Amino acid sequence: MDRTLRYDPSAARQRLEPELWERVEPQLLAARQDVIADVVLWNSGGPVPESKQPLDAGFIELPMRLLDDCRQRGPLSLAGRIETVAARLREAVDRFVVLGIGGSYMGARALFEALCHRYHNELPRDRRSGVPRVYFEGNNLDNDTLSDLLALLADSDRRTDFQSVRPGDDAAAGRTGSPSCGVEDRWAMAVISKSGGTLETAAAFRLLRRALEAECGPDSDEVRQRIVPVTGETGRLRDLAVARGYSDVFPIPDGVGGRFSVLTAVGLLPAAVMGLDVVALLQGAADMTERFANDPFGDNPVLDYVAVCHLFEKHHGMKIRLFSTWGARLEALGLWYDQLLSESLGKQERGATPITVVNTRDLHSRGQQHQEGRRDKLITNVFVQSPSRAPLALPAFDSDEDRLNQHAGKTLPQFLSAAFEGTNRAYAADRRPTADIVLPKLDEYALGQLFQMLMLATVVEGRLIGVNPYGQPGVEAYKRNMTEILSQA
Ligand code: PA5
Numbered sequence: 203m204d205r206t207l208r209y210d211p212s213a214a215r216q217r218l219e220p221e222l223w224e225r226v227e228p229q230l231l232a233a234r235q236d237v238i239a240d241v242v243l244w245n246s247g248g249p250v251p252e253s254k255q256p257l258d259a260g261f262i263e264l265p266m267r268l269l270d271d272c273r274q275r276g277p278l279s280l281a282g283r284i285e286t287v288a289a290r291l292r293e294a295v296d297r298f299v300v301l302g303i304g305g306s307y308m309g310a311r312a313l314f315e316a317l318c319h320r321y322h323n324e325l326p327r328d329r330r331s332g333v334p335r336v337y338f339e340g341n342n343l344d345n346d347t348l349s350d351l352l353a354l355l356a357d358s359d360r361r362t363d364f365q366s367v368r369p370g371d372d373a374a375a376g377r378t379g380s381p382s383c384g385v386e387d388r389w390a391m392a393v394i395s396k397s398g399g400t401l402e403t404a405a406a407f408r409l410l411r412r413a414l415e416a417e418c419g420p421d422s423d424e425v426r427q428r429i430v431p432v433t434g435e436t437g438r439l440r441d442l443a444v445a446r447g448y449s450d451v452f453p454i455p456d457g458v459g460g461r462f463s464v465l466t467a468v469g470l471l472p473a474a475v476m477g478l479d480v481v482a483l484l485q486g487a488a489d490m491t492e493r494f495a496n497d498p499f500g501d502n503p504v505l506d507y508v509a510v511c512h513l514f515e516k517h518h519g520m521k522i523r524l525f526s527t528w529g530a531r532l533e534a535l536g537l538w539y540d541q542l543l544s545e546s547l548g549k550q551e552r553g554a555t556p557i558t559v560v561n562t563r564d565l566h567s568r569g570q571q572h573q574e575g576r577r578d579k580l581i582t583n584v585f586v587q588s589p590s591r592a593p594l595a596l597p598a599f600d601s602d603e604d605r606l607n608q609h610a611g612k613t614l615p616q617f618l619s620a621a622f623e624g625t626n627r628a629y630a631a632d633r634r635p636t637a638d639i640v641l642p643k644l645d646e647y648a649l650g651q652l653f654q655m656l657m658l659a660t661v662v663e664g665r666l667i668g669v670n671p672y673g674q675p676g677v678e679a680y681k682r683n684m685t686e687i688l689s690q691a
Contacts, residue, residue, distance in 0.1 A: 205642055207490070207651040209503035211510045213626065214580070214635040222513050230505045233665040237262070237658070238495065244457055258672040260457030261657060265465055265487035265650070272481060280452075281480050284467060287430060287450045288474030292332050295388040295428065297355060299410060300472050301340030302394035303402045304541060305460025306432075309653070310394075310472035311338055312464075312535040313483075316644055318476055320531070327386065333477040340393070340406035348406055352413055355389050389414075390428035392475075394468055396454045398439030401684070423449075432467045459672050461542045462657050465650070479646045486650020494658050503639075504658045510637050511580060512663060515554050520580040520635070524572065526559040527584045528622055531644060533560045535584075539656055546660045546671040553669065554580075562621045573628060581629065581636040584652075585622055586644045589615050 215223065240259040243250065250257045271279040277286060291298060300310050314336055319325060323335040339351055391414070393407045411429065418424040425446075432452045433439040443451045452467035454460075463469070465487050470480050494504040514520040523543070525536045536558025547553030559568060572579060598610035609617075629636050639655075641648040664671030 203642060205645075205647050207486075207503060207642075207648060207655065208640040209507055209637070209655075210640060211506055211637040213630055214510050214514070214637040216630075217518075217633060217635040218510075218513055219517075222517055223509065226509050226513060227499045229666060230499055230509055230662070233508075233662045234494070234505060236665045237661055240661075254670070256459075256670070256673040258457055258459035258462060259661075260455055261459070261462035261465065262491060262661075264455075264458065265484040265491065265654065268465070269481065269484050269488055272484075280467065281470065281484070283450075284452065284470050284474045284480065287452075288471065290427070291390050291430070291475050292334060292477070294385065295390040296327060296334050296386045297337065297389035298334040298472075298475050299337045299339055299351070299355075299389065299391040300394065301391055301403050301406050301410070302338075302432075302468070303341040303400055304545075305463050306394040306396060306400075306403065306468055307338060307341050308461075308534070308538040308541055309464025309469040312532075312538045313469060313473050313478060313649065314338075314476060315534040316531045316649060317478055317646065331477060334390075334475065336472070336476060339410070340403035343402055343405070348409060352409065355410075355413060388428070390430070392430045392432055392471055393439065394432040394454075394471075395439050396434045396437075396460050396463065396468075398433050398437030398442075401681075404438070430471065432471055460674075461545055462672075464538070464653050473646075482646035483650040483653075486647040486652075487654035488650075490651045490654035491658070494655075503655050504662060507582075507637070507639075507655065507659045508663045508666065510635075511554065511582075511659075512666060514580045514635055518577070518635075520578055521554050522579045523554045523556050524559050524579050524581045525556055525584065526561060526581050526636075528561050528618060529586055529589075529644075530560060530563070532584055532586075533558060535649070535652070536560070538653075542656060542660055545674045545677070547664055547667070547669050549669050549676070552667065561625070562618070565621070565625065569625075573632065573634070577634070579634070581634065583622070583626070583636060583638045584641070585638055586641045586648075588643050590644055 237259070240254070240257060241262050243254070244257060244259040245263075268279070268281055272281040276282050300307060302310070314322075318333075318336070319330070322330060322333070323337075337351055337354075339348055391407075391410055393403065395403045398404075411425075414425055414428060415422075418428070426449050429446075429448050430450050430452065431439050431443040431448055432454060433443065434454050435456055440451070452471055454463055454466050454468055458466055460468075465484060470483070473483060474480050490503070493502060497503075497505075499505050499509070511523060525539050527533060527536050540556045540558055543554065543556040548555075559572075561569075572581065593613035593615050595613045596606060596610050598607050626636050626638075639652070641652065661671045
């Protein structure tokens with residue numbers, strides 16, 4: 203089976219003047235050169251011109267490097283060490299909390315929703331092949347959701363009100379190293395923050411750390427093994443990890459920005475704990491980088507995608523990009539892309555607005571507007587050709603009150619394909635442009651390709667329109683104000 207991601211812009215191109223397509227080719231080839239030159243500059247370690255700062259081109263070659271490292275050093279490589287720690291955690295605990303926000307969380311969530319069992323956390327441990335239940339926190343300042351998680355993690359029999367417990371309390375001491383505590387009662391967490399200073403993540407980490415320390419003893423080896431920081435080379439979290447002596451700390455390399463970091467330990471560690479194939483993810487990304495660097499315009503998913511998005515935005519006023527996913531498992535991937543596009547190109551009063559759509563669900567909510575609303579939307583479908591589970595066929599019933607016997611024997615994938623084709627036909631009839639990203643199957647290799655395609659496309663588009671895709675200066679404003687307000691409180 204061919205596992206290659208396909209980008210098919212043919213329907214959109216019918217709505218596009220051919221000369222625009224021809225004119226944009228040299229610009230895109232120049233933008234590709236620019237992006238490749240950024241990699242060379244980054245690798246040289248030489249000074250980065252002011253106009254290019256910040257420059258976080260490290261994500262582009264990273265998958266190849268990690269794969270080489272893995273081939274050469276096996277268990278000592280980064281991927282190997284991640285797998286070792288993940289295997290240890292899978293064996294030791296039944297709940298795994300991923301703390302992080304923005305680029306330090308959205309990729310892991312996308313992987314979880316796309317590739318794990320839909321009801322993973324509800325399954326008994328043996329049906330999860332020993333993979334812990336997975337929770338995401340530290341991505342908000344929501345008192346109630348964090349309280350609920352703390353309550354869930356507490357052993358309901360013996361650890362009822364630990365929010366009020368301080369290390370050293372009798373109650374805490376009584377619980378320390380409880381011999382009756384089995385794997386089903388134990389939990390661990392990855393705290394992921396490149397800067398190490400993001401309040402949402404840091405505050406959640408404090409609260410959860412206090413709970414874990416109260417359970418296991420503040421200075422215990424158990425705590426040191428159950429907290430795995432993933433952080434930048436310097437910063438508060440790095441300092442804390444060293445001071446507390448956590449046994450495993452994974453780096454987020456300099457030169458890889460938060461929203462471009464899904465294929466560093468930021469995404470790979472949670473993926474490995476989820477039991478996913480980290481090497482296949484990296485291979486998908488590495489193969490996409492090869493295609494980007496070598497394939498001609500017109501047959502290059504990255505360049506062709508940017509061409510369609512850019513031309514419809516510039517010449518047809520389509521400033522809204524619908525990332526229209528088919529099936530329920532790609533919503534979090536869409537939200538990951540929302541962040542990537544918004545934070546990378548939403549600068550200098552420019553940049554398209556991304557919206558994630560989940561079909562067929564949203565045909566019953568947003569569909570009306572997409573079909574007949576303003577002509578300011580470019581639709582990119584993301585369609586998975588084969589389901590991961592055996593197709594469900596509609597049964598025939600003796601009594602046919604719901605009149606569905608006419609479709610008996612047809613499968614849900616057939617229904618979904620019909621909805622997909624029917625929707626696109628309706629858009630085409632009204633001259634609304636669509637393009638398709640087609641994944642043969644939803645697996646690690648496909649997602650590796652897709653992550654890398656969209657990251658590369660974002661950077662190419664930035665270079666094309668003269669917006670630095672790296673850095674997010676606008677995010678700093680709220681943080682500054684919040685810190686000032688808190689210091690006065
Ligand atoms: O893309 C980015 O850089 C941001 O979205 C960050 O990932 C986000 O703000 C979290 O930052 P940090 O990892 O430093 O906690």
